Structure formats: C-alpha cells, structure tokens
Amino acid sequence: MRCVVDGQKAQESQTRYSRYAEEIGDDIADTVQQFGCQPILFVGSGLAKRYMGTPNWDELLSHLATHCTAIDKGLGFYKQSLITPMRIGEEFAKIYQEWAWTAGHNEFPEEMFGESVGAQSYIKYKIASYINSLTPIDASKIGKDEHKKEISSLTKIKPHAIITTNYDRMLEMLFPDHEPIIGQNILKGQQVYIGEIYKIHGSVTDPDSIVFTESDYREFQRKKKFLSAKLLTFFNEHPLIFIGYSATDPNIRSILSDIDEALPEKGGVIPNVYILQWNPQINEDSVPPREKVIPTEDDRTIRVKLIEAADFGWVFDAFSTNPALNDVNPRILRALIARSYDLVRHDIPKLPVHVDFKMLTESVENSNSFAKLFGIANIDDYSFAAVQHPLSATQLGKLLGGNGWHTANALLDKLKQITGTDIKSSDNKYHRSELVNTTKFHKYSNDCLNLLESVRDGLPFELNLGLPSKNAQPAHN
Known part of the structure; x- marks a missing residue:
C-alpha cells in the first residue's frame, strides 16, 4: 500500500449524536433526491407553540373556560363528565352562545346577533x-x-405544499409565496397542488371554518375521504415530514391509516415519511431510535422514520439541500401550472385561441423543447462539484454491497485507521461537503467508491486527496 496524504487530518472524533444527525441528514437528502421533488410539510400545533406560544388543546379549553363567566365549573369537571376535548368544545359552544345573548353581549360585535349567524360562531370568534x-x-x-x-x-x-391542522397564520407569514386554502375550500374548485397551504381544520381568518366541536369533527370525518384522495397523491409522490405532532396524535393516526391502505406492501418502514419529535433530553451521547411503530385505525400499525432533536435546524437544513430550487418562487410555479391547466382543459378544446398543433406536437416530444414553450432552459447539473461528487453516504454504502450508510461509514473509519487521514475533513477528489445554513452534508465521488472497494477487499491503494480535473468525466451512479 502506498499513501500520498494531501489533506488535513481530523482533529476530533464525532459525538454519537452528531454521527446520528449526519446519517439522518444523508437519508433525508437521499429521499429528496430519489423522489426528485420537494417535500410536503404536515404541521401541527407543537410548532406554532414553539415559535409563538399558541395553546395546545388543554390550554385553549382552559382559556375559554376562564374567559366566560357562564362557565362556572373548572375544566376538570368537564374532563370528568365529557372526556374528550371535542365533546367539551361542543358543550362550551352552547354555553358561549347563551352567554353572548345575555351577560356577554358586549364581548361580541353587534353584527353577530343576526339570525344567519351560526350557533357555534361565538366560541369560534373568541378562539x-x-x-x-x-x-x-x-x-x-x-x-x-x-x-x-x-x-x-x-x-x-x-x-x-404544506398541510396543517393549525388555525393560526404563522405558516402564511413564514411562507408568503404559498397560497392558503382553507377548510372546505380544499374540496372545491381547481387547486394546482403546488405552493399551497392546506388548512384542513380552518383558519382564524375565517372563524366559522374552525374545526373545534364534536359536530365539526363528525362533519370533517364525513368528508375526509374526499380530502384523503387528494392528499394521498402527495404522500405517494413526495417526501413527507410531520412536525409539531405527537406520534399518538389522532390526526397523525388518521392520515397514516390512509397511507397504510394505499401501500402495496405491508409491514416495512414507509421510506418517505418522517416524524420529527422534540426531545429536550438530547445530548452529545444520545443515539435516538430511527423508527416509530404507530397504531392506526382498525388495530393496525405502521412504521415510519423517526427523528428526535432538541434543535430542529439541522433537520430543516437536510430537507432544503436541493440547490436547484433555492431561487424558485412557488407563486410563479402555481401561475404556470394553473395557466397550463386552463389552456389544456378549456382554451384549446373550445378553440378561443389560435392553436398551432404542429408546433405543439413537435414541442412536447422531449423535455428540452417542451421547457422552451415556457421560456425555461434545462440545466442538467447545477455545478461541476455536484457532477464530480454525486453520491451520498447511503448511495455509497449500497454500491459497496451494504444496505446503506453503515457500510460506507465503517469503511471510511477503517481507511482513517489505516492511513491516519479522515477524507471527510476536507474537500478533495473523494469527498466534498455542502453547507446548508449551518449544517454540513457530505457527498462522495466514484474515486471514493473505488478507494473503499480496495479497503474492503484488502487490496493495495493510493490515497491522493488532490481535486479532480474539470476535464474529468462526470461520475455516475
């Protein structure tokens, strides 16, 4: 064996949790790359509580009980007698209606005292x-x-797209280029399925849309099959991450039950579904579990990928590692798809516009010519570096005969023991790192694959960390 060492040696070993985070990050990046599209975020109340201090179910019920003088018993009484939050919400809605028409009249706008106003509008206005x-x-x-x-x-x-059961406006504020679709409007009209926030339990911008009481939930469940049909397309075609939910949340169980019904094979981990859970006890020695078995409906269970973190930043960084989409405006994509939809479904069949069918036929023959219809130039590779280092740790491990990143990392550790050099400590012809915000992601070249094959097989190898020439042929999977 001849070693030519040309890079900086690692000064310190990774902690157990940083290794966990790196491996999870690689898995996320692989999933995003494999599906070839951006993720779907499914956001629950935990995230709004984390960033804005908005209430969970119990806290909201407690607030409503405290701020209505007609509710003269403590929340504990209603929990004992009515059990579920939805039933308590139903009872509170009746009390709020009666209160609004008596002692609490001045708590509500005068226009709310007409015959057309719903009986549950008063509590939803307060929410x-x-x-x-x-x-x-x-x-x-x-x-x-x-x-x-x-x-x-x-x-x-x-x-x-973003799907949420939250009522607040936080997501619209953080993603201003996404269009909110509220409540039952999800089932109406034409959605273009990109750049949209689906507020399936309503919004504070339309208080009557809020799903809060037992009767609201019954109505939601009655129409849920139509919503599920729309959402399942997302779940089959995109990476999906649940944020701000407990794994036992009934919304999680309901949605995952629908996904489970659509799976061709039962029992395995769903490869594109992640649940991110906050764990304040995480420390440098933590090695959290990577999977979660969740009970769904009809006494079934489903396995998904679990991520535990005290700081969510590195997880969000992993889902934003597609540099080709860094500057894409969802509004433009929505407008492009919506106009194309109208053109194909309405304008061309009715012929209110002049159609050059010969030009269209020629243009749709391949992706390059089709893109030019919209003034879009295709870019196959976003940078030279990406071409030279196309492999994640998971892909590298599979090419080395393993099931994933474990194999690659074990051989990288063995190489470090043999040579004293950590090739991940610098950018070189075997490895490069991508910094997304403050999180580092690692990519590998075909030269690294060849090197690790030699390490695996006990064959002589030469270690030379020099960067590849720009005239070199692109590496391939």
Whole structure:
C-alpha cells in the first residue's frame, strides 16, 4: 500500500449524536433526491407553540373556560363528565352562545346577533381573537432569538405544499409565496397542488371554518375521504415530514391509516415519511431510535422514520439541500401550472385561441423543447462539484454491497485507521461537503467508491486527496 496524504487530518472524533444527525441528514437528502421533488410539510400545533406560544388543546379549553363567566365549573369537571376535548368544545359552544345573548353581549360585535349567524360562531370568534392576539405583526417577529436560525432553515425548504391542522397564520407569514386554502375550500374548485397551504381544520381568518366541536369533527370525518384522495397523491409522490405532532396524535393516526391502505406492501418502514419529535433530553451521547411503530385505525400499525432533536435546524437544513430550487418562487410555479391547466382543459378544446398543433406536437416530444414553450432552459447539473461528487453516504454504502450508510461509514473509519487521514475533513477528489445554513452534508465521488472497494477487499491503494480535473468525466451512479 502506498499513501500520498494531501489533506488535513481530523482533529476530533464525532459525538454519537452528531454521527446520528449526519446519517439522518444523508437519508433525508437521499429521499429528496430519489423522489426528485420537494417535500410536503404536515404541521401541527407543537410548532406554532414553539415559535409563538399558541395553546395546545388543554390550554385553549382552559382559556375559554376562564374567559366566560357562564362557565362556572373548572375544566376538570368537564374532563370528568365529557372526556374528550371535542365533546367539551361542543358543550362550551352552547354555553358561549347563551352567554353572548345575555351577560356577554358586549364581548361580541353587534353584527353577530343576526339570525344567519351560526350557533357555534361565538366560541369560534373568541378562539380566533385569542390566537390573533398571540400572533406577531410580521414574520420577523416570530420566534425567540434562540429559534431564529431554526426558522430561517425552515423557510429555506421550499416545500411543494404544506398541510396543517393549525388555525393560526404563522405558516402564511413564514411562507408568503404559498397560497392558503382553507377548510372546505380544499374540496372545491381547481387547486394546482403546488405552493399551497392546506388548512384542513380552518383558519382564524375565517372563524366559522374552525374545526373545534364534536359536530365539526363528525362533519370533517364525513368528508375526509374526499380530502384523503387528494392528499394521498402527495404522500405517494413526495417526501413527507410531520412536525409539531405527537406520534399518538389522532390526526397523525388518521392520515397514516390512509397511507397504510394505499401501500402495496405491508409491514416495512414507509421510506418517505418522517416524524420529527422534540426531545429536550438530547445530548452529545444520545443515539435516538430511527423508527416509530404507530397504531392506526382498525388495530393496525405502521412504521415510519423517526427523528428526535432538541434543535430542529439541522433537520430543516437536510430537507432544503436541493440547490436547484433555492431561487424558485412557488407563486410563479402555481401561475404556470394553473395557466397550463386552463389552456389544456378549456382554451384549446373550445378553440378561443389560435392553436398551432404542429408546433405543439413537435414541442412536447422531449423535455428540452417542451421547457422552451415556457421560456425555461434545462440545466442538467447545477455545478461541476455536484457532477464530480454525486453520491451520498447511503448511495455509497449500497454500491459497496451494504444496505446503506453503515457500510460506507465503517469503511471510511477503517481507511482513517489505516492511513491516519479522515477524507471527510476536507474537500478533495473523494469527498466534498455542502453547507446548508449551518449544517454540513457530505457527498462522495466514484474515486471514493473505488478507494473503499480496495479497503474492503484488502487490496493495495493510493490515497491522493488532490481535486479532480474539470476535464474529468462526470461520475455516475
């Protein structure tokens, strides 16, 4: 064996948790690359509580009980007698209606006392008012200083779409180029399925849309099959991450039950579904579990990928590692798709516009000519570096005969033991790192694959960290 060492040696070994984070980050980047599209975010109340201090179910019920003089018993009484939050919400809605028409009249706008106003509008008006009072005036005011970097990483994800059960406006403020679709409007009209925020339980901008009481949930469940049909397309075609939910949350169980029904094979881990859970006990020695078994409906279970973190920033960075989409405006994509849809479905069949069918036929024959219809130039590789180092640790490990990143990392460690050189400590012809915000992601070349094959097989090798020439042929998977 002859070694020519040309790079900086690693000064310190990784902690167990940083290794975990690196491997999870590689897995996320691989999944995003494999699906070839941006992720779907499914956001629950935990994220709004983290950044804005908005209430969870119990806290909201407690606030409503405290601020209505007609509710003269403690929340504990209603929990004992009515059990579920939805039933308590139903009872509170009746009390709020009666209160509004008697002692609490001055608590509500005068226009709310007409025959056309719904009986549950009074409690929903108060819910919206309370949550609005907790909402900052603009996006720059969202989150404490300790969360600013994390929020910046979140907004860089460029999600294909966002689905939320939250009522607040935080997501619209953080993703201003995404269009909110509220409540039952999801089932109406034409959505273009990109750059949209689906507020499936309503919004404070339309208090009557809020899903809060038992009767609201019954109605939601009745129409849920139509919503699920739309959402399943997302889940089959995109990476998906649940943020701000407990794994036992009924919304999680319901959605995952629908996904489970659509899976061709049962029992395995769903490769594109992640649940991000906050764990304040995480430290440098932590090695959290990577999977979660979640009970769904009809006594079934489903396995998804679990991520535990005290700081979400590195997870959000991993979902934003597609540099080709860093400057894409979702508004432009929405407008492009919507206009194309109208053109194909309405304008061309009805012929209100002149159509050059010969030109269209020739243009749709391949992606390059089709893109030119929209003034878009195709770019196959976003940089020379990406061409030379196309492999993640997971891809590298599979090419080395393993099931994933474990194999690659074991051989990289063995190489370091043999040569005293950590090739991941610098950018070189075997390895390069991509810095996304404050998180580093590692990519590898075909030269690295050849090198690690020699290490694996006990063959002689030459270690030369020099960067490849720009005239070199691109590496291939």
